Amino acid sequence: xxxxxxxxxxxxxxxxxxxxxxxxEQTQASQWWRSWRAATTxxxxxxxxxxxxxxESELRKLPEVALSHWVPAIDxxxxxxxxxxxxxxxxxxxIVLFISPPYGGHDAVVxxxxxxxxxxxxxxxxxxxxxxxxxxxxxxxxxxxxWAIPALERHFLRHTLGVxxxxxxxxxxxxxxxxxxxxxxxxxSYAYLQHAVGLEGVPVVTLQALEGEQLAHxxxxxxxxxxxxxxxxxxxxxxILTSDNGDNIxxxxxxKELQRLxxxxxxxxxxAWYYWRERLRKPVESCDTERSDEQDQDALWxxxxxxxxxxxxDTGDIATLLLHALLIHGGLEDQALSYVLPFSxxxxxxxxxxxxxxxxxxxxxGRWQVAPLSYAxxxxxxxxxxxxxxxx
Amino acid sequence: xxxxxxxxxxxxxxxxxMLITLGVILVSTVILIIASQRxxxxxxxxxxxxxxxxxxxxVPLTRLLILITALAIAVPIVIEPSLRNMVTxxxxxxxxxxxxxxxxxSSLIAGVVSAVELPYRPGDWxxxxxxxxEVKHVGMRTVEILTxxxxxxxxxxxxxWDSAIYNANNGGTSLQCVASFYLHxxxxxxxxxxxxxxVALTSAYLKFxxxxxxxxxxxxxxxxxxxxxxxxxxxxxxxxxxxxxxxxKQVLSGAGIxxxxxxxxxxxxxxxxxx
Numbered sequence: 001x002x003x004x005x006x007x008x009x010x011x012x013x014x015x016x017x018x019x020x021x022x023x024x025e026q027t028q029a030s031q032w033w034r035s036w037r038a039a040t041t042x043x044x045x046x047x048x049x050x051x052x053x054x055x056e057s058e059l060r061k062l063p064e065v066a067l068s069h070w071v072p073a074i075d076x077x078x079x080x081x082x083x084x085x086x087x088x089x090x091x092x093x094x095i096v097l098f099i100s101p102p103y104g105g106h107d108a109v110v111x112x113x114x115x116x117x118x119x120x121x122x123x124x125x126x127x128x129x130x131x132x133x134x135x136x137x138x139x140x141x142x143x144x145x146x147w148a149i150p151a152l153e154r155h156f157l158r159h160t161l162g163v164x165x166x167x168x169x170x171x172x173x174x175x176x177x178x179x180x181x182x183x184x185x186x187x188x189s190y191a192y193l194q195h196a197v198g199l200e201g202v203p204v205v206t207l208q209a210l211e212g213e214q215l216a217h218x219x220x221x222x223x224x225x226x227x228x229x230x231x232x233x234x235x236x237x238x239x240i241l242t243s244d245n246g247d248n249i250x251x252x253x254x255x256k257e258l259q260r261l262x263x264x265x266x267x268x269x270x271x272a273w274y275y276w277r278e279r280l281r282k283p284v285e286s287c288d289t290e291r292s293d294e295q296d297q298d299a300l301w302x303x304x305x306x307x308x309x310x311x312x313x314d315t316g317d318i319a320t321l322l323l324h325a326l327l328i329h330g331g332l333e334d335q336a337l338s339y340v341l342p343f344s345x346x347x348x349x350x351x352x353x354x355x356x357x358x359x360x361x362x363x364x365x366g367r368w369q370v371a372p373l374s375y376a377x378x379x380x381x382x383x384x385x386x387x388x389x390x391x392x
Numbered sequence: 393x394x395x396x397x398x399x400x401x402x403x404x405x406x407x408x409x410m411l412i413t414l415g416v417i418l419v420s421t422v423i424l425i426i427a428s429q430r431x432x433x434x435x436x437x438x439x440x441x442x443x444x445x446x447x448x449x450x451v452p453l454t455r456l457l458i459l460i461t462a463l464a465i466a467v468p469i470v471i472e473p474s475l476r477n478m479v480t481x482x483x484x485x486x487x488x489x490x491x492x493x494x495x496x497x498s499s500l501i502a503g504v505v506s507a508v509e510l511p512y513r514p515g516d517w518x519x520x521x522x523x524x525x526e527v528k529h530v531g532m533r534t535v536e537i538l539t540x541x542x543x544x545x546x547x548x549x550x551x552x553w554d555s556a557i558y559n560a561n562n563g564g565t566s567l568q569c570v571a572s573f574y575l576h577x578x579x580x581x582x583x584x585x586x587x588x589x590x591v592a593l594t595s596a597y598l599k600f601x602x603x604x605x606x607x608x609x610x611x612x613x614x615x616x617x618x619x620x621x622x623x624x625x626x627x628x629x630x631x632x633x634x635x636x637x638x639x640x641k642q643v644l645s646g647a648g649i650x651x652x653x654x655x656x657x658x659x660x661x662x663x664x665x666x667x
Contacts, residue, residue, distance in 0.1 A: 160590045160643050195600050196593045314438060317628065321596045342596050342635045385440040386565055386624050388600040 010217040012269050015082040018099070018204040021392060023266050024211050030263035031380055059234065059281035059301050070223050070300070071277040074270065076105045079207060080112035087113075087182055090203045094176040097152075097204045099187045101392050102330065103270035103372050104207065107150045110184030114148040119182075122147050124154040125165065131339055133161025138169045147181040153189035153330030158196075158340045167197045174202070186330035187390035195388070206392060209267020212259025216241060218269065219258075219276055228300075233257045234281070235304045257302070264376050266392065274372035279303040311360060311377050318343060318351045323370060323378050324387050326361070331369030403471055410469055417469075421462040428454045433529075436514065440625070445563045448514035452507035452530040495550060499533040502549035506530060511557045517567055517626055519558035520547050526627070540630060560626070566602055567626035571636035573617040576650040581608060581615065584649065588619050591640045597623040597632040614652030 062070065083098055090096050100106040114121050125137035141147070149155070156166040170193075172178050185193075187206070193199060210218070220228050220241050231241040240257045265271040281301045311319075325340045326332055332340065337348035352368055355361045360378065362371040370378050383389045404410065429451055436447035471477050489497045512518045512535060516527045525539035534546040551557070561567040575584065585606045592604045602622035609616045619640070623632035644651075 158594045158596070160587065160594050160639065163590065163594060196590075317625075317631075325596060340594075340596070342631065342638075384443075386599060 010214050011078070012207070012210050012214050012218050013078040013082045014208040015079070015086040015098075015205050016208045018206055018391060020208070021206055022209060023392075024209050024259070024262040026259060026263040027266055030260065035380075058284055059303070060284050062280055062282055062300075066282075067277060067280070070228065071273070071280065072222065074105060074273055076108040077112055079105065079109045080116060082207075083109055083113050083182070083205070084116065086205045093180075093203045094178070095170075095173050095181050095183055095202060097183050097185055097190065097199070097202055099185050099190045099204055099206050099392070101187045101266070101268050101271070101390060102327065102370060102375060103274060104187070104268055104392075105270050106184035106186065110148050110150040110182055113182060114150070117146070119146045119148050120144060122149050124151070127157075127333065127336060130155070130157045130162050130165060131159070131336075133164045135165055135168055138165050138172070141169065141178065143178055145179045147179060149181065149183045151330065152183050152185035152193070153328075156189075156193070156196075156329075157336060158192065158325065158328060162339065163196050166193070170197055170199070186327075187392045188327040189330055191388055191390045192328045207269065209392075210262055210269055210272070211267070212255040212257075212262045215258045215262050215269075215272055216255045222276075229298045231280070231300045231302055233304075234301050240302055266376070266379075268392070271372050271375055276302070278373060311374070311381050315381060318347065319355055320382065320385060320387070322348065322351045322355065323360070324382055326369055327378070327382070327390075328388075331364065331367035333366055334368070404469065413469055414466060417462055417466050421458060424458050425455050428458065433514070445513065445515050445565070449510060449563060451514055452503070455532070456504060456507045495548070496533065498553070499548040499550045502552045503530070503532050506535070506549050506552060510563065511552060512559055513563055515561075515626075516563060517560040517629070519560070520551055521555050523547060565624075565626060566599065566622050567629055568602075568620055568622055569629050569633050569636075571619045571621075571633050571640060573619075573637075573640055573644065574613075574652045574654065575615045575617065575644070576652050577610075577614045579615070579649045583647075584608075584615075584617060584644070587643050587647070588617055588640055591636055591643060592619050592621045595621075595632065595635050595639070597628045597635060599624045611652075613654050 086098075087096050098106050098110055100109070111121060113119075122141050123137075129137050152166070155169070156163050173181060190199070190204070219231075222228065228241055230239050232238065233240050236257065238257070240255065261272055261275060265275065279302050281303055283299070283301065321341060321343075322337070325337070329336070329340065334349060334352065337352065338345040341348050343351075352361065356363070356368070359371055360374045361368050363369075379389060432447055432451045432454065436444050436451075439447060467473065471481060506512065507530070512527050512530065514527050514530060517525070518527055518537065520535075520537070523537055523539065523545050525537040525543075525545065527535055528538045528544065529536040531546075534548050537545045537547060539545060573588065585608060588606045589604055592598055592606075598604075599622040603620075605620040607618040607620060609618075619636050621632075621636070623629055
């Protein structure tokens with residue numbers, strides 16, 4: 001509780017040791033709520049269970065130009081600065097791990113950190129090198145005084161041959177023979193590598209989870225140039241963020257809707273940003289209605305943040321194993337699926353296609369991964385079925 | 393004449409209202425039992441992990457509670473519940489059971505015991521006198537076990553009295569699986585041990601919060617290795633063992649390690665030991 005109160009600073013860039021990470025308030029309640037909503041949807045139907053103050057049909061999606069104005073991409077530089085301070089505290093450690101959940105930006109943060117410090121980012125081994133279990137890529141790294149690996153999840157495959165390289169390399173790095181390095185790693189890959197390779201004693205840092213108030217502060221100042229217009233919740237019809245004359249942004253206290261979003265996203269900014277971007281709407285312009293209040297015309301609406309692509313409770317084993325494999329590897333290319341899953345290539349592809357059709361998966365640079373808006377429900381499903389989950 | 397009066401005192405006078413009441417109790421009991429059994433089974437089959445087993449455990453217990461309640465309501469309607477009447481009734485029932493329905497009633501009583509002691513519950517993987525499979529239903533008289541060969545075997549509860557019940561997961565989600573490898577004696581045992589551990593560590597079915605143990609045992613014909621590990625869900629046990637076996641063989645044969653070729657009589661002994 002003391003720690004919670006001390007999180008009064010509204011900056012979202014607080015890098016903490018993994019043991020100090022705390023999910024936002026109401027995270028557990030958010031999971032129960034999700035289960036309850038799934039049950040009510042099953043009993044009384046989707047529309048009845050999701051009564052909205054403003055119907056989705058009355059709203060339209062924002063054009064890309066407006067979106068890039070109101071919700072520009074996250075600038076991870078402040079996180080890199082915070083990481084820099086955290087790394088300084090572990091001056092004697094041969095490696096420092098910076099972990100984040102999917103879409104949590106560890107890759108970008110470590111790259112930015114490396115740029116700031118003029119440190120070389122080590123190249124990623126190819127799929128063939130990993131699949132064949134060769135150690136050439138480990139030898140290629142050689143000895144450097146300082147180095148960085150932005151995404152450790154690209155350095156292994158869950159396969160008897162695919163873990164040999166990363167095991168060998170981490171062993172050398174941990175012995176201090178390779179100089180000092182900062183490693184960015186997906187939190188799911190970290191959870192797996194802890195068991196498969198052993199990472200005891202390695203300092204692990206992460207971004208602290210955000211509470212609703214911090215999210216409100218971040219989103220209010222996200223828009224480029226001017227302030228953010230008033231944003232209403234389509235669920236309650238109440239304002240989430242309000243602006244005074246377009247200049248001063250004031251946050252509603254308490255920001256219940258954003259606290260709900262923070263709890264749903266387990267306090268991860270990267271995922272909350274996707275919700276904000278994907279769910280922001282504008283009212284449909286109507287010729288019949290005369291709008292007296294000019295502010296209202298500029299107002300934005302946030303669709304019910306939690307109405308994302310949900311996994312059915314009876315999701316089969318093949319889909320579950322596929323989702324778990326994708327999370328553990330931080331996304332995979334199609335060709336890698338049969339290496340890490342106990343199915344044939346066509347079975348794995350069939351399952352991947354089905355999940356992609358349901359918008360549970362999305363493709364980024366040729367790698368399939370769990371879509372940001374489905375992440376919360378996928379994580380909850382895997383946890384309920386006793387699969388290994390990340391520590392964040 | 394006296395006997396007739398005594399019997400008349402044992403049972404209350406039967407009239408149409410009593411019969412209707414008993415009929416209503418009977419029908420309600422049957423409906424409640426069917427509804428609770430189907431409802432709880434339906435719910436449990438949609439759940440996963442520990443919660444699934446907790447709901448399954450409620451199935452026989454709920455039925456027992458409904459039956460006791462129904463009997464508690466029905467018996468005083470039929471007989472005057474005095475000490476003398478109860479002794480007479482229980483004596484008569486005891487006599488009938490002793491002569492004709494001993495095994496049947498023994499199974500029913502064992503069914504009640506099984507609902508309280510929980511030696512098995514739906515979802516458990518049990519072995520009762522050589523029948524191995526998943527408990528699908530715990531009935532009044534029998535427990536239904538679905539074997540891996542898809543045979544549904546009804547085992548009477550009375551086996552509880554004198555047979556060992558092997559329960560592999562005991563109402564939990566942890567079920568140890570064993571994958572065996574029989575190797576030619578000339579190989580680097582340390583390397584094989586490490587690689588077999590990696591085979592388990594890289595299985596998609598592995599439950600990580602349980603240990604992985606590789607056991608090596610020297611035999612006259614070679615070395616017997618066993619991977620002992622746990623799948624995420626007990627229902628994945630055969631897929632898990634298959635996955636370990638297939639990938640283990642792949643890695644071992646890739647490294648040029650040959651399997652032990654056992655003489656036929658030794659093969660039989662080994663099979664017995666492994667099972």
